[in-house]
Amino acid sequence: MSQKVSLIRGDGIGPEIVEATVRVLDGLDAGLEWEEVRAGSGAFNDLGTPLPEETLLSIGRNKVALKGPLETPIGTGFRSINVAIRKHFDMYANVRPAKIMPGVNTRYSDTGVDLVTVRENTEGAYSGIEHTIPPNRAAAETIILCTRWACERIVRYAFDYARRAGREKVTLVHKANILKETNGLFLEVGQSIAREYDDIKFEDVIVDNMCMQMVMRPEQFDVLVTMNLFGDILSDLAAGLIGGLGLTPGANIGKDASMFEAVHGTAPDIAGQGVANPTALLRAASMMLEHLDMVEKARRLDQAIEAVLGRGEVVTGDLGGSATTEEYTDALLAEIESQ
Numbered sequence: 001m002s003q004k005v006s007l008i009r010g011d012g013i014g015p016e017i018v019e020a021t022v023r024v025l026d027g028l029d030a031g032l033e034w035e036e037v038r039a040g041s042g043a044f045n046d047l048g049t050p051l052p053e054e055t056l057l058s059i060g061r062n063k064v065a066l067k068g069p070l071e072t073p074i075g076t077g078f079r080s081i082n083v084a085i086r087k088h089f090d091m092y093a094n095v096r097p098a099k100i101m102p103g104v105n106t107r108y109s110d111t112g113v114d115l116v117t118v119r120e121n122t123e124g125a126y127s128g129i130e131h132t133i134p135p136n137r138a139a140a141e142t143i144i145l146c147t148r149w150a151c152e153r154i155v156r157y158a159f160d161y162a163r164r165a166g167r168e169k170v171t172l173v174h175k176a177n178i179l180k181e182t183n184g185l186f187l188e189v190g191q192s193i194a195r196e197y198d199d200i201k202f203e204d205v206i207v208d209n210m211c212m213q214m215v216m217r218p219e220q221f222d223v224l225v226t227m228n229l230f231g232d233i234l235s236d237l238a239a240g241l242i243g244g245l246g247l248t249p250g251a252n253i254g255k256d257a258s259m260f261e262a263v264h265g266t267a268p269d270i271a272g273q274g275v276a277n278p279t280a281l282l283r284a285a286s287m288m289l290e291h292l293d294m295v296e297k298a299r300r301l302d303q304a305i306e307a308v309l310g311r312g313e314v315v316t317g318d319l320g321g322s323a324t325t326e327e328y329t330d331a332l333l334a335e336i337e338s339q
């Protein structure tokens with residue numbers, strides 16, 4: 001029986017990298033059936049809403065979605081649709097692996113980087129509880145929401161993930177020295193749950209020090225667990241360590257539905273030129289295959305990406321090459337064919 005997946009092509013480079021990913025997954029014979037739905041600025045322009053009801057119904061039915069990036073207007077306009085979908089389905093764990101890929105030259109290629117950010121995805125500074133104070137927006141307030149329940153859930157997820165993935169250490173990142181209540185609660189819960197997992201090492205690091213440590217010695221980190229805002233920022237920092245946003249995937253995991261996407265945005269500067277790197281979304285697709293228990297297909301996809309990048313002959317502009325999205329996709333399909 002085929003597995004239905006809700007497919008959102010998205011905005012900017014979204015349709016280009018989604019097309020590449022669908023071609024590769026079809027080439028893998030993963031037995032996926034695509035249910036196409038809309039979201040983002042394109043949907044807003046065509047349908048008058050950035051998040052049609054049918055999209056939510058589709059994700060609810062299929063429980064799995066693959067999504068291209070969506071444009072969010074800055075400062076004004078509709079709220080982030082990414083955040084809205086994550087919230088609607090309570091996709092509480094945002095998992096973002098950052099690993100140096102073969103053939104990709106980075107400042108850290110000698111020591112290596114292989115870390116996974118596990119970010120709390122529903123609360124914190126992204127609780128959406130914010131307002132302005134009149135007159136004339138004289139002030140604005142955003143509530144950092146932090147429930148014990150959500151802290152426990154994300155820290156436990158990080159430890160279970162570490163165990164499943166054969167990883168050795170969880171680093172909890174916080175700012176409890178200043179944000180004593182919210183971040184203090186997160187840290188207290190983390191320290192308490194860590195005692196249940198004596199096979200996994202545990203440490204906590206203050207976020208400002210963490211930024212420096214990640215730049216100076218990223219190889220010391222394994223699994224990071226942190227709240228929403230810091231997770232958002234640190235996972236982009238991690239993407240920079242491994243060669244850029246074009247390579248970093250993300251999974252939004254919930255009990256009732258999960259959504260897989262690239263960490264990067266719509267890249268308006270290169271949209272429509274056919275030169276975007278689809279690797280981040282392809283690696284997100286690999287996480288999706290694993291989530292669907294298609295572990296062998298996921299490994300084949302990973303191997304194909306590593307082989308093509310490793311040879312360095314057909315790579316996109318962001319990695320210093322000159323291949324188009326289509327040429328890179330063709331190279332991946334040829335690699336899969338030869339496996």
Ligand code: NAI
Pocket residue numbers: 013017068069070071072073082245246261262263264265266267268269270275276277278279280318
């Ligand atoms: P961005 O990630 O779109 O672009 C940053 C830089 O990275 C640009 O120079 C871009 O060309 C490059 N880049 C990104 N992905 C690439 C790829 N696959 N291949 C080659 N180069 C790539 O970030 P920006 O410009 O801050 O955001 C643009 C829009 O994307 C905004 O509307 C933002 O809200 C949205 N966005 C959406 C996300 C999502 O849907 N998950 C995540 C982040 C931003």
